[in-house]
Amino acid sequence: MASIASLAIPDNSALAHRRSEARIAWMLVLPAMILLFLFVLLPVAAVVVLGFTDFELGYGKFRFVGFENYAHLITDRTFRKSLWNTTLYTAIVAPVSILLGLGIALLIESETAARSVFRTAYFLPVASLIVAMSTVWQYMFHPTIGPLNALLALVGLPGPNWLGSSGTVLYSLSIIGVWQSAGFNMVLFLAGLTAIPRELYAAAEVDGARSSLDRFLLVTWPMLGPTTLFVITISITNAVKVFETVKTLTEGGPNKASEVLLFTIYQEGFVYLRVGYASAMTVVFLLILVVLMFLQYRILDRRVHYT
Numbered sequence: 001m002a003s004i005a006s007l008a009i010p011d012n013s014a015l016a017h018r019r020s021e022a023r024i025a026w027m028l029v030l031p032a033m034i035l036l037f038l039f040v041l042l043p044v045a046a047v048v049v050l051g052f053t054d055f056e057l058g059y060g061k062f063r064f065v066g067f068e069n070y071a072h073l074i075t076d077r078t079f080r081k082s083l084w085n086t087t088l089y090t091a092i093v094a095p096v097s098i099l100l101g102l103g104i105a106l107l108i109e110s111e112t113a114a115r116s117v118f119r120t121a122y123f124l125p126v127a128s129l130i131v132a133m134s135t136v137w138q139y140m141f142h143p144t145i146g147p148l149n150a151l152l153a154l155v156g157l158p159g160p161n162w163l164g165s166s167g168t169v170l171y172s173l174s175i176i177g178v179w180q181s182a183g184f185n186m187v188l189f190l191a192g193l194t195a196i197p198r199e200l201y202a203a204a205e206v207d208g209a210r211s212s213l214d215r216f217l218l219v220t221w222p223m224l225g226p227t228t229l230f231v232i233t234i235s236i237t238n239a240v241k242v243f244e245t246v247k248t249l250t251e252g253g254p255n256k257a258s259e260v261l262l263f264t265i266y267q268e269g270f271v272y273l274r275v276g277y278a279s280a281m282t283v284v285f286l287l288i289l290v291v292l293m294f295l296q297y298r299i300l301d302r303r304v305h306y307t
Contacts, residue, residue: 044286047279047282047283047286048279048283049279050275050276050279051069051070051276051279051280051282051283052064052065052066052067052069052276052280053065053276053279054068054069054276054277055275055276055279056273056274056275056276057273057275058273062276065276069276069277069279069280070280070284072277073280073281073284078256078259078264079264079281081256081259082252082256082259082260082261082263082264083261085170085256085257085258085259085260086240086242086260086261088170089170089173089174089177089239089242089260090236090239090240092171092174092177092178093174093177093178093181093235093239093242094181094232094235094236094239096174096178097177097178097181097182097185097235097239098185098228098231098232098235100178100182100185101181101182101183101184101185101186101188101189101231102185102186102189102224102228104118104122104182104183104186105185105186105187105189105190105193106189106193106216106220108122108186108190109190109193109194119186119187119190122182122183122186123183123184123186123187124183125179125180125182125183126180126183126184126187130176130180130244130245130248131244131248134176134244134245134248134249137176137245137249138163138249141162141163141172143159143160143161143162143164146159146162148162149162163249163250164254165254166254166255166257167257169250169253169254169257169258170257170258173242173245173246173249173250173258176245177239177242177245181235181238181239184234185231185234185235188227188230188231188234189224189227189231191227192223192224192226192227192228193220193224195223196219196220196223196224200219200223201215201219204218204219228300229296229297229300232296232300233293233296233297236292236296237289237292237293240261240285240288240289240292241262242260242262243260243262243263243266246258246259246260246262246263247263247266252264252267261281261285261288262285264281265278265281265282265285268281
């Protein structure tokens with residue numbers, strides 16, 4: 001009996017030790033959970049609730065209107081226009097910035113002399129304030145004194161009104177978006193390239209992969225699978241969330257040709273003060289992001305090698 005009791009004491013001690021560790025773990029994670037609840041979960045819940053009301057800033061009373069706001073979204077020409085503009089902007093910026101970032105990363109990785117200089121130069125757009133840099137882009141896109149139209153004039157081509165024409169404004173903003181995102185994607189791809197074991201290239205060369213293209217297709221591209229998946233996710237998310245350049249340069253014009261989802265939500269909520277309707281737009285915007293993320297991981301994650 002004494003031996004049994006002596007064996008029970010260490011078990012109780014171990015159980016108490018595990019409980020103590022669990023309490024310490026909860027105490028450590030509690031501040032993060034509180035912040036997550038206050039600044040993420042609670043605002044999302046508030047937006048979802050307000051989306052079913054006609055709440056307007058400045059009015060003390062509001063009423064629940066059910067799905068009336070969402071029904072109005074279907075017939076709202078401004079919302080449909082901003083949704084199309086966001087889709088087109090994302091379809092341009094995301095793939096171009098991904099391919100450009102990968103290309104720059106491959107070039108920098110092959111360069112040994114000034115690798116850090118080029119890496120810093122291409123990363124500068126990410127570190128720059130886009131609102132401040134918008135002034136530079138506004139000058140570059142200026143129809144009369146801008147450098148871009150001056151270059152076109154040298155070869156005898158008429159320069160368009162980049163930011164003032166409905167046909168070119170969204171493509172002009174897309175150029176800025178690619179410029180802003182390519183450097184960030186480059187850094188991510190550089191990290192992925194650095195993690196690839198050099199022995200794999202030597203083995204591929206022994207197996208007959210003599211050219212750079214063969215080594216890229218057999219080694220580099222498959223091993224960049226996790227990095228590519230992350231870059232695609234980040235690039236699409238950032239493109240869908242475009243706001244600063246639209247607000248700074250075009251205010252959604254001309255004729256709503258550059259109005260995007262976040263700018264429309266901003267207009268409804270903070271200019272027209274229709275918070276309930278803006279909340280319904282925000283819920284749709286969040287659902288679009290969730291669906292995009294789900295589709296990306298559902299389709300692309302199966303083709304990614306994590307070894």
